[in-house]
Amino acid sequence: MEQSITIKAKLLNIDNETAQAFVQSMEKYKDACNFISQYVFDNNFELSQSKLNKALYHEIRDQFGLKSQMAQSAIRNVIARYKTVRTQLSQKPYRFDTGKKDSKGHAIWSQIPRDLDWLWKPIEFKRPQLDLQRGRDWSYLSSAQQLSLNTLQGRKKVSFVCKGFDQYLDADKWKFGSIKLLQSKQNWYVHISATTSLPEYSPEEAEHVVGIDRGLHFLAACYDEAGKTLLYSGEKVLRTRRKYKKLRAELQSKGTKSAKRRLKQIGQRENRWMSDVNHCLTKTLIDHYGANTVFALEDLTDVRFATEQTAKDKRYEMVSWAFYQFEQFLTYKANLNSSIVVKVPAKYTSQRCPKCGRIHKENRDHKQHLYVCDRCGYKSNDDRLGAMNIQLLGTLYRSGEEAPQFNKQASAE
Template identity: 65%
Template structure:
């Protein structure tokens, strides 16, 4: 199993001339990506690297002055962006109210899968960037220096700023690949992809099986094979998100250019903060349970968080947390620690009594965050119920059931 990560470092070009060379190359690379994106959009979302090379390689080099490998990287970068957009569209189907109601009088919603044909315009690259292939376009020099290609004949040299831990990726076990040059404010950054081969995770090596329920009252609730439960509160997260919401409302009411610029900065700041929280949470989970752990999550693909069921004043912060990002972070951190993440069906995990198997939606009180079984009387936190049931599905997975799920039968009613 190959695990890829991105290592991020700040760099400092040697001179102002070098900075201008980098900025020029980044802008031309961005324009080339938009040119390729327009072609892909107009040709039925063609994403074959070979076909795009045959059609666009020479026009890209002539029109934007990119070097040979840079032209290839621009095509690869644009194709990768369309693949990402395709995945995002698939994870968020179009949902609409059918106008019908179920036996409880609630609206019946229907979802339609989305693909690239739902795009109304080509993917657009706003931020200048530059993708460089190791060996051809960039290389590591002695004394923590990086050699980078630009549009000029001579390479430029940049210093790595505080490259803590960088040399661990030069021990021969990691394969360094594409490097992306970015500029944020007045600072330059280099994002380097690194890949390492790990042995495939075997079910038999699992020393811990941990069920993780993701939510908003508690961002995660974990339950292990020893019956231990750990909660990660989302109260502070909710307070901070409401603060950002109030600030955005104030700026939107002004409508000035400076307010719009401030809005953009706030959005970026909030996203960085959310990413940091998910990083800390995933690291906490991996460190808590150690290596050889099977983390079990619900498969939330296509699951719609019904916004109409949330209070209007708190709807935004209630339904827009980055659960998928948390899943991605936990997955790669688990792989680096010789562990694994598996997703199981979400059916009835929050409605099933783990003691008697009774499945009843009415047993869960969302306002009190309490689950009380109407059959056996078992009662506990509703998020803990979800984690217990998810952990049980993980145990069944270890036992040989590759697609464990709960099914509502007459015995469970």
């Protein structure tokens, strides 16, 4: 199994000539990506590398002056972006009210799967960037400990700083890929992709199984095979998000150019903060439980929070936390630590009593975050209870059951 990561490094002492070369190359590359994106949009979302290369390669080089490998990288970059959007659309089907009612008088909702045909306009590349391929467009100069980056004005040698970079120089373990050149204010950065080969990990080999229930009251409620619980509060996160929300509302009411610039800055800052929270939390989980662990998560694909039953002033917090990002971070860190992340069905995990198996929706009190079983009287925090049920499904998965899930009919017997 191969695991890819992104190494972030800051470039140092960039002179004006080098900066200008970077800026011009990044602008041309961005314009080429938008040109390719328009073509993909106009031609039934053609995403074949060979067909796009045949149709656009020479025109990209002539019109934008990109070098050979840069033109290829631009095509690959556009294809990757469209595939990402296609995946995101498939995970978020269009949901609409059918106008019908069920036996209890509740509205009946239906879903329509979405694909790239739902796009109204081509994907736009707004931020200047440049993708450089290992060997052809960039290299590491070990003697000078510098990076050699190709631009439209020739090669530029630059110094950089990256904590722990030496560990990735082991050619027997790590293999470098492409570099993405970015600018943030007056600073320059590169994101270097690196890939390592890992032995295939079998869940049956795991020593620990941890169920993790993700939420807003607790960002992560964890329960392991020893019966121990870890709860990571989300109250501080909610307060911070509400602060950003209030500040955005104030700036939006002003509507001035300076307010719009400030809005953009705040959005980027909040996204960076959210990523940092997820990074720190997933690292804490990996360090706490150690190697040979099965981390079981609910499969939240096609799961939508019931925002209609939530107060309007709390709906933003309910639907906008980066749960999928948390899953991605935990997955790659687990892979690098001889562990694995598995996804189990979310159905009934918050309604099932872990003591007697009773599944009853009304046993859960959302306001008090309490679950009380009406059959055996078992009581627990509802987030902890969800983690317990997820942990049980993870244990069944480790035992060899391919698709473990809870059955409501069986619980009624």
